[in-house]
Amino acid sequence: MEFKKPPVVEAWIEFRFALTQEDSKWDEDAARSLMKTCFEEFVAARFLKSMNIDVNMQPGQSGPTATSEISFERVRAFSQSGEHCIQAGRNVFVFNQLKRAVWLRFDCIRDAALSAVQKYMGFRNLDELTGVSLHYRDVVAIPKTDTSGIEFKDWFHVYPEVPKHSFGSVKAFTFAVQLPSMCENAIAILSIQSLPSMGEGDREFKFSIDWHVSSVDKVEDLEAARQWLDSAHDALHNSFEKAFTPECLALFEPNEGD
Amino acid sequence: MFCPAIGQSVTEVPSWSVTQSATEQMARGQYSSALAEIRQDMRIGETYYRLIGPMTVSYIPTAEGWTCYADGLIGWLGSGGTPEQAFDELKVQLHTAFQILLEKRPFEMSEEEHSKWVQLTSVIDLLYYRTTTPLTTHEIGQVSFGMVNRPHHVEWINGKVDRIRPEKAPGDLMSCAPSQWIEAVVRRDPLSFEILEIESIRKIRFHKPSESQLRAAWDNMPAAKLDSAEWVW
Numbered sequence: 001m002e003f004k005k006p007p008v009v010e011a012w013i014e015f016r017f018a019l020t021q022e023d024s025k026w027d028e029d030a031a032r033s034l035m036k037t038c039f040e041e042f043v044a045a046r047f048l049k050s051m052n053i054d055v056n057m058q059p060g061q062s063g064p065t066a067t068s069e070i071s072f073e074r075v076r077a078f079s080q081s082g083e084h085c086i087q088a089g090r091n092v093f094v095f096n097q098l099k100r101a102v103w104l105r106f107d108c109i110r111d112a113a114l115s116a117v118q119k120y121m122g123f124r125n126l127d128e129l130t131g132v133s134l135h136y137r138d139v140v141a142i143p144k145t146d147t148s149g150i151e152f153k154d155w156f157h158v159y160p161e162v163p164k165h166s167f168g169s170v171k172a173f174t175f176a177v178q179l180p181s182m183c184e185n186a187i188a189i190l191s192i193q194s195l196p197s198m199g200e201g202d203r204e205f206k207f208s209i210d211w212h213v214s215s216v217d218k219v220e221d222l223e224a225a226r227q228w229l230d231s232a233h234d235a236l237h238n239s240f241e242k243a244f245t246p247e248c249l250a251l252f253e254p255n256e257g258d
Numbered sequence: 259m260f261c262p263a264i265g266q267s268v269t270e271v272p273s274w275s276v277t278q279s280a281t282e283q284m285a286r287g288q289y290s291s292a293l294a295e296i297r298q299d300m301r302i303g304e305t306y307y308r309l310i311g312p313m314t315v316s317y318i319p320t321a322e323g324w325t326c327y328a329d330g331l332i333g334w335l336g337s338g339g340t341p342e343q344a345f346d347e348l349k350v351q352l353h354t355a356f357q358i359l360l361e362k363r364p365f366e367m368s369e370e371e372h373s374k375w376v377q378l379t380s381v382i383d384l385l386y387y388r389t390t391t392p393l394t395t396h397e398i399g400q401v402s403f404g405m406v407n408r409p410h411h412v413e414w415i416n417g418k419v420d421r422i423r424p425e426k427a428p429g430d431l432m433s434c435a436p437s438q439w440i441e442a443v444v445r446r447d448p449l450s451f452e453i454l455e456i457e458s459i460r461k462i463r464f465h466k467p468s469e470s471q472l473r474a475a476w477d478n479m480p481a482a483k484l485d486s487a488e489w490v491w
Contacts, residue, residue, distance in 0.1 A: 010292065012290055012292065046295075048296070078292070085292035087290060092290075096290070098292060098319075099319050135291070137291060139318055195318060196333075196335055198325065206318070
């Protein structure tokens with residue numbers, strides 16, 4: 001089934017690499033060099049760092065001593081249009097597609113991601129791919145018909161169930177399930193969470209629905225990654241329709257004949 | 259059906275086979291979303307807010323543009339044509355709410371305001387803000403030349419004297435004549451109360467009353483007639 005208004009707002013593909021080989025140095029300067037050499041069309045790069053602080057208290061010492069270490073995690077940069085994002089870490093590369101105007105077909109996203117990761121691998125001298133994962137984020141807006149709220153079962157086939165007679169109504173929730181049989185050679189996680197309301201004038205209940213599918217066995221090379229991504233995408237495509245009721249699917253405006 | 263531990267002998271496969279946590283996988287998946295980012299601080303113009311811990315800001319595309327919200331801050335949503343504009347709007351909302359509530363004592367807050375204040379101060383580092391944000395004060399003082407032939411210090415009407423640092427003062431302060439009274443906007447360190455910068459000045463006519471004039475004014479003040487009814491405090 002294809003839709004005129006699919007609820008997808010973001011898709012991303014993550015590649016992970018082994019660091020057992022002699023890879024090149026990875027720090028902020030190397031990340032700047034990567035951006036300049038391979039991804040000049042990506043702008044406004046942000047350098048994500050984390051700090052580890054160790055506080056030690058030894059017997060006999062007058063006070064605690066602290067050491068800190070700042071480590072560079074990854075660089076994140078967006079294309080001029082804001083529709084694409086790349087994130088490069090020491091052993092991870094991510095390609096994000098964001099919904100700004102039109103939504104690209106999966107094969108376009110896959111090819112763009114594979115082309116980008118090839119540049120990253122060349123720059124970093126990495127050739128041992130260990131895993132790949134495919135992620136989709138949907139935002140589903142259920143129209144409010146009155147002030148009484150909605151019944152999840154009217155819209156979703158996967159939802160948390162809270163006995164109303166015991167606990168009353170639900171105001172917000174986060175819910176995640178691991179689905180081992182959704183896709184071959186993969187761990188699939190489906191998570192659903194309510195999104196905050198825009199206030200009293202808001203005429204919709206919004207839910208974020210994330211699909212995370214990660215490879216389990218080692219993915220040998222980019223060709224194997226391509227095949228794995230295709231099968232993961234097919235599995236997600238099939239599962240997507242099963243997660244919603246026909247009433248909900250109608251909100252996404254299925255193409256005629258589907 | 260809920261079946262937390264499955265033995266080898268179980269022949270029928272239940273729909274629930276709970277043996278591990280989904281949290282780690284989910285967190286790893288979420289981390290790479292470009293629709294979420296971690297913020298350690300926020301800046302609105304000169305005002306800097308350090309956050310108590312990393313704050314996740316999430317963005318959602320809408321029919322009109324973008325909205326964004328921050329984890330732990332219920333009731334605040336920024337919206338705008340781009341994600342950046344949505345975040346700017348969210349920042350202004352938080353900045354406004356924080357500054358309004360900062361000026362209130364706890365007993366002056368309504369229940370809703372108190373709840374908002376608790377939320378804001380569980381995200382924004384209030385101690386850091388109070389100890390690092392300069393105080394802006396409006397002060398009246400008199401310029402003195404001392405032993406040099408230019409404005410050297412200001413004696414404020416509270417009796418405190420501050421040396422003028424020309425590099426931290428507006429140019430027109432240096433054109434003041436000896437004994438010129440000024441009204442100044444001064445930025446001071448919140449802990450030491452030392453001057454960080456004199457932002458602007460206005461030359462004014464002012465007369466500081468002497469001790470005897472003050473006493474005379476007090477003595478000549480008409481007595482107030484109060485109601486004889488019992489006062490209830």
